[in-house]
Amino acid sequence: SKIIFIERDNTRHVAEFEAGTTLMQIALDNAVPGIDGDCGGECACGTCHMVIADEWFGKTGAVNDAEEQMLSMTPERARTSRLGCQVKTSEDMDGLIIKLPEFQM
Ligand code: FES
Numbered sequence: 001s002k003i004i005f006i007e008r009d010n011t012r013h014v015a016e017f018e019a020g021t022t023l024m025q026i027a028l029d030n031a032v033p034g035i036d037g038d039c040g041g042e043c044a045c046g047t048c049h050m051v052i053a054d055e056w057f058g059k060t061g062a063v064n065d066a067e068e069q070m071l072s073m074t075p076e077r078a079r080t081s082r083l084g085c086q087v088k089t090s091e092d093m094d095g096l097i098i099k100l101p102e103f104q105m
Pocket of ligand 1: 083
């Protein structure tokens with residue numbers, strides 16, 4: 001299965017994934033620029049901020065409370081923003097499109 005990360009300049013990174021891996025880990029494993037995951041997935045740094053393509057947002061599940069708190073402090077937050085470490089992938093995310101924010105803390 002594949003996740004597609006798109007940079008602001010439209011550079012695409014196609015990443016293979018196994019279900020159960022978080023979006024943050026997939027980005028790190030594939031050296032996707034701008035995704036750092038500094039806190040190791042503890043929902044405490046915000047450096048795994050990603051914007052899910054509109055049509056895919058429903059597949060990523062609900063934003064949890066700790067995540068909501070971090071996102072509320074993220075200036076670049078978009079309507080479909082998620083923290084990548086809080087989204088576990090599943091098989092039905094094959095083809096998921098993620099847009100990378102312009103600046104990352
Ligand atoms: Fe730190 Fe996701 S890796 S909030």
